[in-house]
Amino acid sequence: MSLCHTTRPHTTMMIVPTGVGAAIGGYAGDALPVARAIATVTDRLITHPNVLNGAQLYWPLPNAYYVEGYGLDQFAAGRWQLEPIHQNTIGLVLDQAIEDDLRWRHLQAADAARATLGLDIHSYVVTDMPLGVQLKQAQSATWGTLRHPDSLLRAVERLLQVGCCAIAVVARFPDDVGSAALSDYRQGKGVDPLAGAEAVISHLVVREFQVPCAHAPALQPLSLDSTISPRSAAEEIGYTFLPCVLAGLSKAPQFRTDATPNSISASNVDTLVVPASSLGGSAVLSLSDTRTQIIAVRDNTTALAVDAAALDLAVVSVSSYLEAVGAIAAQRAGIAISVLNPHIAQLQPLHQP
Amino acid sequence: MPTSTHNLIGWIIGIIGLENNLSGESAPLTTQFVLIKVELSTGGIALRNHIEAQLRAYGEPLRWAITAVDKTTVQVEAVVTLVGQTQL
Numbered sequence: 001m002s003l004c005h006t007t008r009p010h011t012t013m014m015i016v017p018t019g020v021g022a023a024i025g026g027y028a029g030d031a032l033p034v035a036r037a038i039a040t041v042t043d044r045l046i047t048h049p050n051v052l053n054g055a056q057l058y059w060p061l062p063n064a065y066y067v068e069g070y071g072l073d074q075f076a077a078g079r080w081q082l083e084p085i086h087q088n089t090i091g092l093v094l095d096q097a098i099e100d101d102l103r104w105r106h107l108q109a110a111d112a113a114r115a116t117l118g119l120d121i122h123s124y125v126v127t128d129m130p131l132g133v134q135l136k137q138a139q140s141a142t143w144g145t146l147r148h149p150d151s152l153l154r155a156v157e158r159l160l161q162v163g164c165c166a167i168a169v170v171a172r173f174p175d176d177v178g179s180a181a182l183s184d185y186r187q188g189k190g191v192d193p194l195a196g197a198e199a200v201i202s203h204l205v206v207r208e209f210q211v212p213c214a215h216a217p218a219l220q221p222l223s224l225d226s227t228i229s230p231r232s233a234a235e236e237i238g239y240t241f242l243p244c245v246l247a248g249l250s251k252a253p254q255f256r257t258d259a260t261p262n263s264i265s266a267s268n269v270d271t272l273v274v275p276a277s278s279l280g281g282s283a284v285l286s287l288s289d290t291r292t293q294i295i296a297v298r299d300n301t302t303a304l305a306v307d308a309a310a311l312d313l314a315v316v317s318v319s320s321y322l323e324a325v326g327a328i329a330a331q332r333a334g335i336a337i338s339v340l341n342p343h344i345a346q347l348q349p350l351h352q353p
Numbered sequence: 354m355p356t357s358t359h360n361l362i363g364w365i366i367g368i369i370g371l372e373n374n375l376s377g378e379s380a381p382l383t384t385q386f387v388l389i390k391v392e393l394s395t396g397g398i399a400l401r402n403h404i405e406a407q408l409r410a411y412g413e414p415l416r417w418a419i420t421a422v423d424k425t426t427v428q429v430e431a432v433v434t435l436v437g438q439t440q441l
Binding site: 020138144153196200204207286289304310 | 381383384386398401415416419420427428430432434
């Protein structure tokens with residue numbers, strides 16, 4: 001196998017697993033600064049809504065590809081390709097369980113995204129049943145299920161039939177998620193109690209219809225707390241978390257099962273950046289046997305302890321995202337990371353087996 | 354390494370069926386949380402295939418992750434979908 005690389009767009013994938021209490025990215029879009037930094041040293045950044053969504057805050061990155069987690073896993077497995085687009089027509093699904101005033105807040109957020117950002121949002125559908133979001137806190141991660149997933153899929157189908165090609169979902173989440181968990185989250189500690197259920201909703205839509213999808217929870221506003229962590233503050237400043245979702249979906253790549261001249265495939269991914277303690281996801285395992293360089297970031301701690309040693313994975317271990325940015329820049333420039341150290345060992349002869 | 358070499362002994366330590374109401378239509382879709390342990394005999398793509406194959410015994414995998422590892426097994430938490438009757 002040749003170790004030579006040809007000149008082509010340098011592509012980086014960045015993952016911060018959802019619902020595992022990542023110290024950076026486990027809260028309200030607080031991995032977005034990392035994504036912005038990485039986007040300056042790579043030609044294409046592929047990442048997921050949890051990284052780029054900051055409720056009413058977002059930052060359009062022209063070289064970033066907003067790919068929902070299920071699609072990201074299929075892409076990494078080589079089953080799907082990413083097809084860049086100029087603009088998606090978005091359809092909005094609203095959970096029937098959302099109260100009137102909260103529904104109006106979300107519709108006004110969608111109208112604002114049309115009038116102020118110029119997004120193409122076709123129409124909205126209210127589900128024919130309450131979706132029935134149920135939260136589950138497992139040993140280290142949060143998960144969730146729906147009582148009526150069929151109702152969600154019927155609503156999506158109606159929007160796709162009128163020409164929508166990306167789906168934003170707003171589901172009513174329980175306000176009382178446990179005072180300790182909610183308090184910790186607002187303080188930038190612990191595991192996001194909603195994240196796991198959010199991911200299940202968007203995964204289901206992407207799996208069933210192969211279109212971009214992202215989710216925003218509908219919640220009643222919380223009372224003012226002057227001690228809120230900056231990492232969670234983005235979710236304290238408005239009535240909805242929908243604007244970032246609409247902005248991301250507006251230019252999210254489409255999924256394809258066949259390659260085209262413009263599509264991006266897993267074999268194009270040069271670097272994968274992921275927290276060092278959460279390497280047990282599908283995308284990491286898929287790319288671990290390929291030429292993709294996996295950069296494991298130690299100081300983005302999580303509630304898990306699934307590291308490279310435990311799974312016998314070959315990774316480049318770095319202490320921080322600052323170091324990861326340097327490692328990506330070096331790879332893109334064609335500089336071996338091993339020579340960026342004070343001590344360089346002498347070249348050794350290759351021993352014959 | 355092919356999946357057939359895994360010597361699979363995945364064993365269920367628990368399968369938690371959260372409330373799954375039906376939509377009133379025939380063959381409704383349901384979602385379930387699943388917790389399994391699978392022998393760790395290989396890594397990478399083969400391990401991914403191994404886990405997905407194990408989860409398919411309980412439904413179609415929707416989202417999963419390895420959440421703990423010891424020397425011989427990995428713990429996998431997942432949500433799967435089922436059409437029609439649950440498999441509990």
